[in-house]
Amino acid sequence: MPxxxxxxxxxxxxxxxxxxxxxxxxxxxxxxxxxxEILGLLGENGAGKSTLLKILSGVMPPSGGRITFDGAxxxxxxxQDAKRAGIVTIYQELSLIxxxxxxxxxxxxxxxxxxxxxxxxxxxxxxxxxxxxRVGLSIDPMTPVSALSVAEQQLVEIARALSLKSRxxxxxxxxxxxxxxxxxxxxxxxxxxxxxxxxxxxxxxRLEEASAICDRMxxxxxGRLAGHLDREGGPIRLPAIIEKMVGRAASELYARPAQRAxxxxxxxxVRGLRTMRDPEAPHAIVLDGVDLDLKxxEILGxxxxVGSGRTELARAIFGADRxxxxxxxxxxxxxxxxxxxxxxxxxxxxxxxxxxxxxxFAALGILVNFSVASLGRFSNGFGVMxxxxxxxxxSGFRKMLSIRxxxxxQPIEGLSGGNQQxxxxxxxxxxxxxxxxxxxxxxGVDVGAKAEVHQILVQLAARGIAVMMISSELPEVxxxxxxxxxxxxxxxxxxxxxxxxSEERLMELMALDRRDARRDEARGQTV
Amino acid sequence: xxxxxxxxQRGGATFARLLMSFxxxxxxxxxVVVFTLLKPSFIDPINLFNITRQISITGLIALGMTFVIxxxxxxxxxxxxxxxxxxxxxxxxKGGAANTLSLSASGTQGYGWFAALLAAVVxxxxxxGVQGLAITRLKVPPxxxxxxxxxxxxxxxxxxxxxxxxxxxxxxxxxxxxxxxxPVPVPAIIFAIAAILCHIVLRYTRYGRAVxxxxxxxxAARLSGLRxxxxxxxxxxxxxxxxxxxxxxLSARLNSSEAVAGIGYELTVISAxxxxxxSLFGGIGSVGGTVVGAALIGVLQNGLQFNNVSSYTxxxxxxxxxxxxxxxxxxxxxxxxx
Numbered sequence: 001m002p003x004x005x006x007x008x009x010x011x012x013x014x015x016x017x018x019x020x021x022x023x024x025x026x027x028x029x030x031x032x033x034x035x036x037e038i039l040g041l042l043g044e045n046g047a048g049k050s051t052l053l054k055i056l057s058g059v060m061p062p063s064g065g066r067i068t069f070d071g072a073x074x075x076x077x078x079x080q081d082a083k084r085a086g087i088v089t090i091y092q093e094l095s096l097i098x099x100x101x102x103x104x105x106x107x108x109x110x111x112x113x114x115x116x117x118x119x120x121x122x123x124x125x126x127x128x129x130x131x132x133x134r135v136g137l138s139i140d141p142m143t144p145v146s147a148l149s150v151a152e153q154q155l156v157e158i159a160r161a162l163s164l165k166s167r168x169x170x171x172x173x174x175x176x177x178x179x180x181x182x183x184x185x186x187x188x189x190x191x192x193x194x195x196x197x198x199x200x201x202x203x204x205x206r207l208e209e210a211s212a213i214c215d216r217m218x219x220x221x222x223g224r225l226a227g228h229l230d231r232e233g234g235p236i237r238l239p240a241i242i243e244k245m246v247g248r249a250a251s252e253l254y255a256r257p258a259q260r261a262x263x264x265x266x267x268x269x270v271r272g273l274r275t276m277r278d279p280e281a282p283h284a285i286v287l288d289g290v291d292l293d294l295k296x297x298e299i300l301g302x303x304x305x306v307g308s309g310r311t312e313l314a315r316a317i318f319g320a321d322r323x324x325x326x327x328x329x330x331x332x333x334x335x336x337x338x339x340x341x342x343x344x345x346x347x348x349x350x351x352x353x354x355x356x357x358x359x360x361f362a363a364l365g366i367l368v369n370f371s372v373a374s375l376g377r378f379s380n381g382f383g384v385m386x387x388x389x390x391x392x393x394x395s396g397f398r399k400m401l402s403i404r405x406x407x408x409x410q411p412i413e414g415l416s417g418g419n420q421q422x423x424x425x426x427x428x429x430x431x432x433x434x435x436x437x438x439x440x441x442x443x444g445v446d447v448g449a450k451a452e453v454h455q456i457l458v459q460l461a462a463r464g465i466a467v468m469m470i471s472s473e474l475p476e477v478x479x480x481x482x483x484x485x486x487x488x489x490x491x492x493x494x495x496x497x498x499x500x501x502s503e504e505r506l507m508e509l510m511a512l513d514r515r516d517a518r519r520d521e522a523r524g525q526t527v
Numbered sequence: 528x529x530x531x532x533x534x535x536q537r538g539g540a541t542f543a544r545l546l547m548s549f550x551x552x553x554x555x556x557x558x559v560v561v562f563t564l565l566k567p568s569f570i571d572p573i574n575l576f577n578i579t580r581q582i583s584i585t586g587l588i589a590l591g592m593t594f595v596i597x598x599x600x601x602x603x604x605x606x607x608x609x610x611x612x613x614x615x616x617x618x619x620x621k622g623g624a625a626n627t628l629s630l631s632a633s634g635t636q637g638y639g640w641f642a643a644l645l646a647a648v649v650x651x652x653x654x655x656g657v658q659g660l661a662i663t664r665l666k667v668p669p670x671x672x673x674x675x676x677x678x679x680x681x682x683x684x685x686x687x688x689x690x691x692x693x694x695x696x697x698x699x700x701x702x703x704x705x706x707x708x709x710p711v712p713v714p715a716i717i718f719a720i721a722a723i724l725c726h727i728v729l730r731y732t733r734y735g736r737a738v739x740x741x742x743x744x745x746x747a748a749r750l751s752g753l754r755x756x757x758x759x760x761x762x763x764x765x766x767x768x769x770x771x772x773x774x775x776x777l778s779a780r781l782n783s784s785e786a787v788a789g790i791g792y793e794l795t796v797i798s799a800x801x802x803x804x805x806s807l808f809g810g811i812g813s814v815g816g817t818v819v820g821a822a823l824i825g826v827l828q829n830g831l832q833f834n835n836v837s838s839y840t841x842x843x844x845x846x847x848x849x850x851x852x853x854x855x856x857x858x859x860x861x862x863x864x865x
Contacts, residue, residue, distance in 0.1 A: 320750060344752035358750055361743035363811050372740050373751040379733040387731075427751070 007034040010199045011056075011074070011087070011168055016065030018051050025051040028065070029225050031218040033168060038190060038200045040214035040236075042207070044245055044473065048223040049203055053172055056201075057089035058082035070167070088161035089170040092177070094153050098146035103128035105145055106160045131159045136189050151182035155189065162198075169193070170201040175209055176307050187213050205305050207242070207511045211235045219244040238511075239504075246474070246503040264296035267466040268317070268348075268435050273326035275316055275490075285309045287316060288490035289326070294435060299457055299467040301481025301498065303474060303506050309490035310470045311353055314437045318350040319343040330434070344373060349428030351421070353439035353470070359424045360412050367408040369423055370394050374430045397426035401456055418442075418449025425456060436460060439470045454480045474503045486510045550855060551803055551819045555826060562830035569833055572710060579715035580780075582825035584609075585792055586718045586818065587773040589799040590725045591766030593817045596800050597729075598742040598762050599809025600662070600669040604676030605770045606792035608654055610785070611680040612774035616647040617693035617784035620700055640700035640779075648771035654680065655767020659760030669763075677793070684786050694783035704780025714776045721772070726814040738762065742809025798845070799824055802852040823848070 011033040018026040026048045033039045043049050055062045058076030067074045069085055076082035082089070096105045103121075104111070106128045114120040128141040135155040145153060154174055161169050171190075175183045190200055190213055204210050210217060217236055219226040226244045229236045270292040277286050287309050294300050304310040315321040317328060319337030328335050330346055337343035340350070352358035361369050371378050371390050378390040394408055401422040405415060412420055421441065428436055438457065442450040457480055461467050471477050477484055481498040486509035494509035562569040588605050595602050620643035637643075654676070661672045706713040729735035740748040741758045749755050778784040803820030805812025824845060831841045 318750075339754075340750050341752040341754055350750060352750055357744070357746060359747050361740055361747055361810065364739060364743050368736060368739065372736065372748070372753070375733040375736055375753075383733045384731055385733060385736065 007036050009033070010035045010070060011201075012068045013052075013056075014066045014068075016052070016055065016062045016067065018048075018055060018060075019063045024223055026055075026062070026223050029220065029223075030065075031225070031228070033199045033201055035167065035199050036194055036197045037215040038194055038202055038213055040210040040217035041201055041203045041220070042205075042210060042217055042241060042245060043220035043226070047220040047226075047245075049220055050172075051223070052220070053089060053170060053203065056082070056087060056170060083164055083166070086165065086167040087170065088164060088166040088168075090154065090157045090161065090172065090174060092173045094150070094157055096145045096153055096156060099144060101142045101144055102132065102139065102148070102156050103141035105156060106131060106141075106163055108160075127163070128159070131163045132156065134162055134192075135159045136185065136192075149182075150177045151179070151186065154178075154186065158189070158193075162193075166198070168199045168201065170203065172203045173205065173306070174202075175204065175206055176305075183209060205511070207238050207507075211238055211241065217241065221245060238508075242504050242507050246507070264298075264464065266293045267296045267331055268292075268294040268468075269327075269329040270313075270317065271327045271329075273313070273316060273328070274324045275312060275321055276324040285312050286490050287312055287326075290487075290490070290492055292485065292492065294466045294468055296434075296466050297461050297464050298482040299461045299469055299480055299498075301477040301484040302468060302470045302487060303477045303484060304470075304472070304487035304510050306472065308487040308510065310487050311439055312490070313487070314350060314352075314439050314468070314470055317343070317435075318348060318437060320350070344431070347431075347434035349373070349431060349433040349436045351424050351428065351436070351438040351441060353443060355417070355420060355424065355444060360420055362413040363411050365409040366405055366412050366415070366423055367391065367394055369412045370397070370427050371430065373427050377430065393430055394426070397422075397429060401426060402452065416449070417444040418452065421445055421449075421453060422456070425453075429460070433465060435466045435468070437468045437470070440472065441469060442471075442473070442476060450476070474506055477501075477506065478503065550859065551816060551823060551852065554852075555819055555823045558823065558826050558830065562826070562833065565830075565834055569830060574829070574833070576710060576712055576715065578822075578825045578829045579718070580712040581829065582821045583712070583714035583718035584773045584777050584780075585795045585799060585824075586821040587721055587769050587776070588766065588792065588796045589803075589817050589821050590721055590814060591762075591769030592796050592800050593725070593803075593805055593812060593814055594729070594738055594762040594765045595669075596742075596797070596805050596807060597738050597809055597812050598759055599745075599807070600759065600762065601797070601807070602655075602658070602673045602676075602763060602766050603670065603793045604654075604658065604673040604680055605766060605796055606789035607677045607680035607684065608651060608767060608770040609774045609777065609789035609792060610684040610787070611654070612647040612651045612771040613778045613784035613788055614684050614688050614693065614786065615650045616643040616771075616775050616778050617696070618687065619643045619646040620696050620778075621693065637697065640697070640703065643696075643700060643778075644703075644772075644775045647775040648768050651767040651769070651771025651774065652764045653767070655763040655765070655770070656760060658767075659763030662763070663756040663759050688784070688786045690786055692783045692785045696779065696782055700779050701782055702779070704776055704778070704782075714780065717772070717776060721769070722814055722818050729814055734758075734761075739810055742811075744810070795824060798849045802849060804856060806856075820852075 009032045013029060013031045016026060016029050017024070029048065029052060031039070041049055041052070054060050058079045058081050061075065069087065074085060076085060097108070100108070103124045107124050111119045112123040112127065125141050132139065132141060132155070135158050137152060137155050137159065139148070139152065145156065148156065158169065174186060178186065187209065190202070193200060202210060202214060212235060214236065215231050217229040219229065219241065221244070229240055229244065270290055273287050273290040275287045285307050290313055302310050302313070312321065316323050319339050319342050335346055337346060337348070356362065361372070367390060378393070379385050391408055397403065398405065403419050403422045403426070405419060412423060415423070441457065442453050445453060454476070457467055457469060469477070469480060478498065478501055484496055484498055484501050484506065485492050486494040486506055488510055496505070559570070568574065588609065592602060592605065620637045620640065622637040658672050658676050661667055662669050703713055703717070708716055729738065737748070737753050737758050740751065740753055741755050745755055777788060799820040800812070800817050801807060801820070802823055803812070803816030803818070805816055827845055827848065828841055831844060
């Protein structure tokens with residue numbers, strides 16, 4: 001590998017800032033990428049990685065700062081503009097058209113034409129065969145994309161980027177949906193592209209992968225530059241990365257709320273829980289023998305990266321996904337919820353991670369959103385809604401959770417993320433659940449309301465509800481949890497009391513290989 | 528954003544919301560005014576009651592269709608199902624397939640109007656249930672299942688009727704189509720009662736909430752503990768029931784069940800629901816809107832006829848109104864969201 005210093009700077013980001021409606025998402029961020037190198041862009045959720053990506057890929061303009069690409073000012077007005085300039089971004093959600101062939105996808109919008117202005121299929125096939133060979137794919141270019149695995153589709157996107165003569169490829173979490181072998185293949189292709197002089201910006205959560213492949217890293221934290229790391233002789237070491245990513249003691253935003261209750265008896269107990277691999281989604285995460293106890297009055301934090309199985313665990317307990325093996329016990333009795341309706345009837349509630357698609361009825365009123373899980377409680381024997389009772393209950397929660405809303409009829413989509421989330425919490429509180437699972441409870445919730453949501457969770461635990469909180473924001477896990485477990489690859493990799501946990505320790509347990517994690521755990525026990 | 532600005536925007540949105548609820552109604556009133564100005568006899572009670580009789584058949588089916596469309600579904604089979612249920616009702620009213628050629632109006636041979644009505648609604652509901660199961664169990668989209676149903680039910684109708692009509696019912700059955708209570712036609716009264724019941728079910732019951740929730744966001748509904756598939760099957764049962772009821776009334780009115788009855792009704796029915804503001808994407812809409820939508824189409828047809836506009840031109844006008852109504856609805860929504 002040529003020493004990076006030798007190559008000219010291809011992309012230079014200088015003091016870029018981005019404000020959204022009064023919130024600063026990026027503040028004075030600078031970095032550069034050279035031809036023929038892989039730059040890792042790292043940072044926790046909310047650190048500003050996606051904002052920077054959107055600016056670089058032409059989705060939105062920066063509010064301030066300067067970007068140059070290949071020595072010239074770079075200010076793309078659209079993603080097409082960015083592509084034309086030579087920067088292609090490959091997102092987690094792939095942008096291929098599944099019904100078209102690989103060749104058609106590569107040449108979309110610019111199919112080679114023959115003398116009559118008709119598409120020359122022969123040329124298209126030949127040229128795409130050459131291009132996909134460059135990314136190590138040996139499939140027929142006339143295969144429909146829908147027949148490919150996620151990993152293969154990713155390579156097709158990279159191939160398309162190459163055929164566009166891209167000089168910088170930005171990859172957003174490209175390995176999150178891949179198996180171990182596929183990851184290795186992708187990394188080796190990235191290495192080959194680097195040798196061909198292509199610059200790659202590798203955005204990832206996976207520290208080991210970043211460490212294995214990146215020449216340099218830029219770490220963001222809270223929308224600011226946390227620092228640059230350089231490969232000096234050997235790979236960049238993980239502790240150095242973690243230190244830059246975390247960088248601070250739990251900030252005042254995540255002050256540990258007061259008013260905590262003693263944890264009571266075990267309410268929910270999970271043993272050897274496994275889920276089946278779905279033949280239609282061979283890359284989906286499966287649970288691989290999860291053991292877990294949840295006590296009344298405690299908040300159990302579940303920390304894990306995207307793809308660690310944390311959401312799958314919640315869904316399995318809630319009856320939303322099928323269970324292959326293992327037992328779930330609620331208050332000593334074995335349960336086997338076959339549907340969310342079953343789990344709800346047993347006293348389990350779930351605030352799902354994707355509020356818009358899984359929780360709210362956007363166009364419907366707040367009242368309807370609130371009572372949808374308790375229609376039986378708010379109706380009489382004839383199935384007629386007892387609206388007075390329903391409204392009274394809502395206004396009770398409105399006060400208790402300080403939900404800011406205009407009226408019970410107001411469509412919920414008009415509320416802020418935080419207030420929407422409070423309505424969803426109220427939806428479950430109306431049922432007096434024994435167990436409440438909250439998945440990413442403050443995703444898309446503004447900073448002020450985050451603390452409120454945390455306070456609510458603590459109150460619920462104080463009332464004796466067993467709360468399981470899944471979150472990828474470590475400060476949040478640390479601030480709210482009485483006890484913390486970490487997950488990786490469908491297994492629990494560690495457990496500790498909340499007071500003894502630190503971001504570094506959690507990050508290691510979440511991100512490191514399982515053997516390392518075990519060793520680490522063992523070390524922790526012997527100390 | 529400043530508070531004043533915020534309030535101003537909210538004020539605009541409230542007005543748009545108001546328009547959204549009353550837009551079709553205003554349009555209906557405007558149409559009545561225009562037709563009256565063109566020809567004052569349009570407003571005669573006789574003509575108005577005539578209109579209510581005309582809209583009651585498609586109106587009844589549109590009530591059921593409102594449930595279906597609220598779940599983001601569609602039922603294209605209703606016209607054929609209407610013919611099929613009408614034929615079933617006729618066979619029962621005649622006292623069996625062997626007697627269908629008798630033209631006796633005395634009512635001595637058949638099983639009577641009640642058995643005919645019961646047969647029509649039960650067969651309609653069952654047919655709807657089968658389609659609902661095909662949609663939920665076989666995971667075939669509603670559009671495809673009911674498109675198949677459209678052909679199947681027409682074929683069944685032609686099979687049991689041998690292609691021809693079955694005519695001549697006794698007076699007690701005919702009363703449901705041609706009778707009057709005071710000055711009001713019986714079909715209009717049936718439609719009104721059914722509309723009120725549907726309104727109550729959708730607006731005030733647990734079941735109604737479930738219908739809106741499933742249409743608004745099926746995944747969220749499932750994760751909120753609703754039995755989504757059961758709700759989906761039930762709405763096709765309901766629209767089938769109403770197709771059966773409408774079939775009975777239509778046969779009673781015409782004193783005949785025609786094998787070719789109801790051709791193209793699905794389009795009129797869906798138009799009525801959509802003009803009434805129910806979203807084809809589910810979750811938004813009301814029975815009141817559907818009644819107004821059905822009335823709007825009825826008034827338009829009658830008024831154009833009244834002014835000697837050819838049926839060809841009527842088709843063109845109704846089609847354009849449908850598109851305009853939806854465009855207007857879209858425009859209002861974009862204003863509300865902003």
